[in-house]
Amino acid sequence: MKPQLTLQTPLELPNDEISNYLNQLWISEDSYNSGANTFSLIIWQPAWLEQHLVRAGLINGPITGYLSTEIVEVAKQFILDKGLPLTTSLSSNELFKLLEVNSADRDAEDFRGQFFESSISTLNPRRLITLAPTLNNNSGMKTFVSAYCPLSDSSAMQPICGDLVVFRGDSNSIVNQGLKIIDELSIDELPSWLWWNGNLDESSEIFEYFSNNGLRLIIDTALGSPNRCLKVLDQLIKSNKAINDLNWVRLKNWRESLAMIFDPPSRRPILDHITDIDLDIAGDHVLQGLFFVSWISDKLGWSFVSVNKDNELFKIEFKRRNGEKIHTSINPLPLGNPSIHLGQVIGLRLISKVSEEQRNNTCIILGCESVECMRLEAGGMADMQLIEQVVPNSFYSSESDVSKLLGSSRGNTSPLFENTIKIALQIFSAFNY
Amino acid sequence: MSSVLSNPLRLGLRQERVIPPQSLVIFGASGDLTHRKLIPALFELYLQRRIPSEFGIVGCARRPWTDNEFRAKMKIKLSKQISGNEKEWDTFSNYLFYESVDLQQSDHVVRLSKRLNEIDKIQATHGNRTFYLSVSPNFYASGCKALKDAGLLDDPKKSRVVIEKPFGRDYSTAKKLNKIVQSCADESQIYRIDHYLGKETVQNILVLRFANTIFEPIWNRNYISSVQITSSETVGVEDRAGYYESSGALRDMLQNHLTQMLAVTAMEPPGKFEPEAIRNEKAKVLQASKLADENEPWNCCIRGQYGDGGNSSNRLKGYRKEDGVHSNSTTETYVATKVFVDNWRWQGVPFYLRTGKRLPKRLGEIVLTFKDVPVHLFESTIINPAPNQLILRIQPNEGATFKFEVKSPGSGMKSRPVEMEFSYDESFGEPSDEGYVRLLADAMLSDPTLFTRSDEVEAAWKLYTPLIELMDNSPWKLPIHNYESMTWGPPESDQLLSKDNIFWRRP
Numbered sequence: 053m054k055p056q057l058t059l060q061t062p063l064e065l066p067n068d069e070i071s072n073y074l075n076q077l078w079i080s081e082d083s084y085n086s087g088a089n090t091f092s093l094i095i096w097q098p099a100w101l102e103q104h105l106v107r108a109g110l111i112n113g114p115i116t117g118y119l120s121t122e123i124v125e126v127a128k129q130f131i132l133d134k135g136l137p138l139t140t141s142l143s144s145n146e147l148f149k150l151l152e153v154n155s156a157d158r159d160a161e162d163f164r165g166q167f168f169e170s171s172i173s174t175l176n177p178r179r180l181i182t183l184a185p186t187l188n189n190n191s192g193m194k195t196f197v198s199a200y201c202p203l204s205d206s207s208a209m210q211p212i213c214g215d216l217v218v219f220r221g222d223s224n225s226i227v228n229q230g231l232k233i234i235d236e237l238s239i240d241e242l243p244s245w246l247w248w249n250g251n252l253d254e255s256s257e258i259f260e261y262f263s264n265n266g267l268r269l270i271i272d273t274a275l276g277s278p279n280r281c282l283k284v285l286d287q288l289i290k291s292n293k294a295i296n297d298l299n300w301v302r303l304k305n306w307r308e309s310l311a312m313i314f315d316p317p318s319r320r321p322i323l324d325h326i327t328d329i330d331l332d333i334a335g336d337h338v339l340q341g342l343f344f345v346s347w348i349s350d351k352l353g354w355s356f357v358s359v360n361k362d363n364e365l366f367k368i369e370f371k372r373r374n375g376e377k378i379h380t381s382i383n384p385l386p387l388g389n390p391s392i393h394l395g396q397v398i399g400l401r402l403i404s405k406v407s408e409e410q411r412n413n414t415c416i417i418l419g420c421e422s423v424e425c426m427r428l429e430a431g432g433m434a435d436m437q438l439i440e441q442v443v444p445n446s447f448y449s450s451e452s453d454v455s456k457l458l459g460s461s462r463g464n465t466s467p468l469f470e471n472t473i474k475i476a477l478q479i480f481s482a483f484n485y
Numbered sequence: 486m487s488s489v490l491s492n493p494l495r496l497g498l499r500q501e502r503v504i505p506p507q508s509l510v511i512f513g514a515s516g517d518l519t520h521r522k523l524i525p526a527l528f529e530l531y532l533q534r535r536i537p538s539e540f541g542i543v544g545c546a547r548r549p550w551t552d553n554e555f556r557a558k559m560k561i562k563l564s565k566q567i568s569g570n571e572k573e574w575d576t577f578s579n580y581l582f583y584e585s586v587d588l589q590q591s592d593h594v595v596r597l598s599k600r601l602n603e604i605d606k607i608q609a610t611h612g613n614r615t616f617y618l619s620v621s622p623n624f625y626a627s628g629c630k631a632l633k634d635a636g637l638l639d640d641p642k643k644s645r646v647v648i649e650k651p652f653g654r655d656y657s658t659a660k661k662l663n664k665i666v667q668s669c670a671d672e673s674q675i676y677r678i679d680h681y682l683g684k685e686t687v688q689n690i691l692v693l694r695f696a697n698t699i700f701e702p703i704w705n706r707n708y709i710s711s712v713q714i715t716s717s718e719t720v721g722v723e724d725r726a727g728y729y730e731s732s733g734a735l736r737d738m739l740q741n742h743l744t745q746m747l748a749v750t751a752m753e754p755p756g757k758f759e760p761e762a763i764r765n766e767k768a769k770v771l772q773a774s775k776l777a778d779e780n781e782p783w784n785c786c787i788r789g790q791y792g793d794g795g796n797s798s799n800r801l802k803g804y805r806k807e808d809g810v811h812s813n814s815t816t817e818t819y820v821a822t823k824v825f826v827d828n829w830r831w832q833g834v835p836f837y838l839r840t841g842k843r844l845p846k847r848l849g850e851i852v853l854t855f856k857d858v859p860v861h862l863f864e865s866t867i868i869n870p871a872p873n874q875l876i877l878r879i880q881p882n883e884g885a886t887f888k889f890e891v892k893s894p895g896s897g898m899k900s901r902p903v904e905m906e907f908s909y910d911e912s913f914g915e916p917s918d919e920g921y922v923r924l925l926a927d928a929m930l931s932d933p934t935l936f937t938r939s940d941e942v943e944a945a946w947k948l949y950t951p952l953i954e955l956m957d958n959s960p961w962k963l964p965i966h967n968y969e970s971m972t973w974g975p976p977e978s979d980q981l982l983s984k985d986n987i988f989w990r991r992p
Contacts, residue, residue, distance in 0.1 A: 311494035317914030320492065351493045468497045 062166050062196035062218060067229060070197055071236040074179075074215055077199055088176040088214045091458065092244040094234070094267065095182045096258065097164050100250075101127055101142055103187050104151035106160045113160020116167040117184070117249070118451065124392055139335055139386045141394050143251055143275055162186075165218030166198060169451035173200075175458050178242055180216040183230060183258070185223045193221030193229050223255055231261055245270060247454055252276030252284050259284075263293060270454055272298040273339050274394045281339055282480050285473050295465045296457045298450055299340050299393070300472070306344060306397050309418055309443045319439075321406075322414050323352060324372075328403040329380040330428065334387045337395030338366060339476070341382040344397055346475035347468065354378060356475060359483045368479055396420075401428040403436070410435040421445045491915060504530070504929045506539030508601055508610045512588060512628060513619035514544030514555065518649070520562035522680075523619065524581075526921035528566060531577045535926060539609040545586040545597060555583035580608075588620070588628045594635040601637075612640070615929050617647045625652075626665040633669035647676040647928050650741050651732065652937075655953045656946040663939040676928045677942060681742040681849075682749075682935040683920025683927075685909070686883045690749045690851070691763075693877070693885070700875075701754065703855070705830045710872065711987055712836045713852040714746050716879075717844035719971070721791065721801070722818070726809030734788075734820040735949060735956070738840040744771065744945045745937065746879070747836055750851055751826050760934040764941060770826060771944035777823035777835060782951040783962045787978040789819030791843040794970025801843065801970040815965050818842040821978040824948070837982060839989070843970040849879030852990050866893045866901040876990070883917065884908035 065073055097117040105111045110126050124142065131140050131147065140147055165182025201213040217237060219230040238244055246267040248259060253276045263269060269288065273281035288295045314320055329348065333341040345368060349356065354370035357377070361367070366382040385398070402416040415436040417428050420443050465473075509527070511519055530536050544555045556578045560567065567574045584600045586593045605612050614637065618628050625648055629638075638644045648666070653659025666675055681687055694700055703709070716738055722729045729737065748767040751774075755762035777785035795801035804810055804818050819841030826836065855873040863870070874888040885907045893901040909917060927935055937945075946953075955963045966975035973989065982988055 307494070308498060311492060311498055314492045314494055315913045315915075316911055318911070320914075323493065348494070351496065353493075466497075 062198035062216070064194055064196050067193075067195055067233050070195055070217060070233060073197055074217075074237070077215060088178045089242070090176050090178045090214075091242050092179040092181065092237075092239055093172070093177045093458070094244065094246045094262065095165070095180070096246070096248045096250050096255070096262075097182050098185050098250040098254070099164060100148060100187070101151075104148055104155075105130075107156065107158055107187065108151050108154045109156035109158040113162075114167075115160055115162045115164055117164040117182075118167065118169065119392065119449070128389070137386075138388045141335065141337075142392055143394075162220060164220065165196070165216060169449065169455070171449075171452045171455035172458070175455055176214060177458075178214045179237065179239060180214065181234065181237060182216070182218045183226055184218055184220040185226055185255070186221060189222045189224070191220075191222045191225070193219055193225035195219055195230075195233070223258070227255075227257055227261075231258065243268060245458060248272070249450065250275065253280050263288060268294045268296070270296045270298065270457055272393075272450065274299040274302075274337060274396075278337060278339050278342075278395075278480075282477060286477055289465075289470065289473055289477075293465075295469070295473075297469065298453050299395075300343055300466075300469050301453050301457065302393060303340055303343055303347075303397065305443050305445075306400070306418065307347060309441055310348070310400070310402075310416075313416055313418075313439060313441060322404040322416075325404040325406045326352070326378055326402060327376075327405045328401070329378065330401040331380070331382045331397060332385050332399035332428065333382060334385060334391055334396045334398050335394050336364060336384040338382055338384065340395045340397055341366075342476045342479060343469075343472050344400070345380050345382065346472045346479065349378075350468075350471045350475055356478050356482070359479050361483065366483075398422075399428050401433070403433075411437070413437070414439065417441075418443050495915075502535070502926070502930055504535055504537060504540070504926060505613060506537050506608075506610050507613035507615060507929060508541040508543055508604055508608070509615045509617060509925075509929065510543045510545060510597075510601070511617045511619055512545045512586070513621075514583065515546035515548050515550075516619055518619045519544065520559060522919070522921045523617065523925065524559050525563055525566050526919055526925050527580075528563065528570075528574065528577055529918065529922050530926055531580075532570060532573060536577075536580070539611070540580050541582055541604045541608040541610055542580050543597075543601065543604060544581065544583045545588075547585065547587050549585045550583045552581065552583050556581045588624055588631045591631065591634060594631045594637070598635045598637055611643075613643045615645045615647060617925075617928075619649055622649075622651055622653075626662055629666050629669040638670045638674060641671045641674050642931075644670070645674050645676055645928055645931065646670055647678055647925075649678055651736055652677050652741075652942050653946060654736065656943060656950050659942050659946045663943065667939065672939060673933070675939070676933060676936040677938075678924055678928075679741050679745050679935075679937055680920035680924060681745055681879075682937075683918075683922070683924040684849075684879055684883075685917035685923075686849075686877065686879045687746060687749060688935070689885075690746075690877060695754050704853075706832050706834050708855055709834055709853050710856045711834060711854045711985070712747075712750060713854070713990055714743050714750070714836065714838045714850075715852075715990075715992070716743055716746075716840045716849045717846055717973075718842050719844065719847045721843050721970070722804060722807050722810065724808075726807055729818075730810060730814060730816050733816045734818055734840050734842070735952065739820050739822065739838060740945050740949055741937075743838045743840055744774075744948065746849075746851060747771075747774070747824065747826075747838065748941070750853075751831055751836070753830065758934075760932065763934055764938045768938060768940045768944055770828070771941055771948060773828040773831075774824055774826050774836075774944075774948050776948070776951055777825055779951050782955055785823040785981070786952050786963060787819075787821045787966065787975060787981050788817035788956075788963055789821075789841065789966045789968045789975040789978065790814070790816070791818050791841070791970045792967045794843065794972065803967075803970065804842075815960060817965055819844075819968060819974045819978070821974065821981055822949075822952070823981060835985060835987075837987075837989070839974065839978065841968075841974050844973055845971050846992055847881065848992050850990075850992060851877040851879070853877075854987075863890075863892075863898050863900040865890070866899045870900055871902040874990075882908060882910065884910070884912075 099115060099117040102115050102123055105126055106113045106115055127142050134150055164184040196218040199213055199215045219226055244267050246262045247270040331341045349370050354372055357369040357371050359368045364384045368380045370378040398420045400418040405413045413436045415433040416439045418441050422445055511523055527542060582604060584597050586597050616632060618625055632638050653662050748770045751770045752766040755766050776782050790804050792803035805812050805814050821839035824836045853875045857872055861870060870890050876886040878884050887905040888902050890900040891903050893899040966977050968975040
């Protein structure tokens, strides 16, 4: 679905008038329509890459906050042109610094907060508050307000309307001025979500402000250093905060594909004899791989024994209830055309040994659509019973994943994810990252 | 279904929809359906953790039971299902309440309304209610009126009525009943249940057809020569003679279950997977369906009644000797008919539908037989190459089989048929939910996709009107043929197909 713009140009208002204006809006506009009875969504929307590319004159804008194919392609071309490693992440500081050096001081209209995907707008959020930090450190803060009514396919339906507020300015101004107003804008009777659509390493003051504020959190642990991301998860779990992690959501195809292998009852015994699991991940962001291994161990009732790092390879050992050991490894691989999401799982090999005779044993290989699994297929596995499956790439945008969470989740942490985090934390703390 | 441990990696992966807080009010709570199907289905939903903590099940019948008596009776009746889940039952039974209600007495319904308000407070069910009419069809209209008069159906978003089959006895009574029911509640509040639509395998027809590219292009008159829909039972009338004598196989099975299977098999792809889009397409198919010979309907329908049968160790008595059945009964226990769907997709393709009691196998299946190849290049190891067939098994051994020709091993070039098999059991190893589990949950979730809309019900009755009129006015033109118990119906039903050079598939 294509992104949508508000029909009305947002009105710039002084901070102290916003709350009053929004209250008046619903009284004066339509006495029968007091706004959607749904939820509020606060979005941290830095869009640093997009802002840098605009400033460097590599794209024309307007700035939307939406990571379009054009932005990805232009950024990858820039990486290639400047001789950066092909594995460079699109959210890396190295890339941003180089773009800064290449700044042409270009500018473009900033539509962040008034330009959102229809997958979210069709959920009729009652209030969308966008925090749009700018690259310019001394820009101050401007506030914009608008009502919006997503148009429905069904003409018979009365439009369900909401409003939006955009805080645009440098991060300091957002901290000093924006956060003060946000409290006034909360609608107590509706659930409130925060989508942190940025790196977890940045603006920790703002993130902590919201995470302490009882909001339902949507984060992406593929953005930010694994260490910081795990610390955030640790704090949130300890304080019983609801967490939804897009990095976990994107693992769904892998969990589903692996579960599918064992749906036929005849294959269930394989699970009792697993000896090795090897995971390939794209790049060196280890969290998704760690989640995957932790989830498997939780489901199969394994307990964690040890972890060590051998070059780039993470080796983790588990123990079955009967004392048998299971060796797992997470192998970061450099890819020429990496996914925009760091550390995506790209391959899994699972070996189950029931006897000394290779042909009685089983090797299961899951590979993603876009990557060869030659490495996993090597090593005499062909003598075993081979079960291979291709896992479909997840082509959904973050906006689409977020809309699914908003539409289906009650905001609590999924019990599967909660257990997974606990094991992942156990492994990570043993490693003393 | 073989007993196997569940797939541990599957646990928690299914994203089941959680039923919103509400009270489910069952009228006819002392009847069979309540303890055979409804409470077991609700208990299953509870075990699947799909019942919210804010929930109540209010049994209503004329008997003067208390809450505890109702709980105790259900516990006895469900002892098999409870076994091994005693703790869970103890918690679940706290959801059970009982109110003695005669729907014909307005003061009873007013009293019920007050009780429901109290339960709303205790259980925090927010006035959200689903009313299940598991009563004699004679009380559907008056039951709905009583609920409306008590104001229990006033809020279309917070109240729903589930109505069991049969919905009417023929086209005119169904139309009349629809009118009355729709005067009491909005169509969006009415859930006419057909438990066949709750079966996983019937729903799978939609997925098979519309989630795969390969079937839809050949799912039409250009490639399919005939369709057979069978639902057979091994049991006789059992203890349902009272109902069955006034119903018969046509009203009990053909008009609803088999016709719904026809609709799902023959419908056009809906624009969206949304309740109204699907029901529109099903209604269109039923409206386009007609008996193969409407002017002389006796040419396209065979009725039968089971006679004595079985073997020396298990003698089975004929229908007329069953308890509660009239000794000269002309109620059909078997019916087979030929139908055409008069639209672009299906013009000229015969749909043969049959259902009966005391047949050799309990089975539900849909068989699509494809046209013969234009030229037989290869000799077959059997007399003629078998046409391709796609067999969708609704029950038991749910799954699908595709029959096609391959080269028979050897130096010659002879062909022989083989089967490609998909079995739910082998592929998933987990029993699918009973139809009532799915449908009860859907009704409580206000999802009408798998419920029949008024126009579907009316179209289905209209389709069989020439047969019903014949049965009522000139029954001798549609005689009852006797068939031996545990055989595949009267020989005349074979002739219905042999005229077209087709045979019933012997499953």
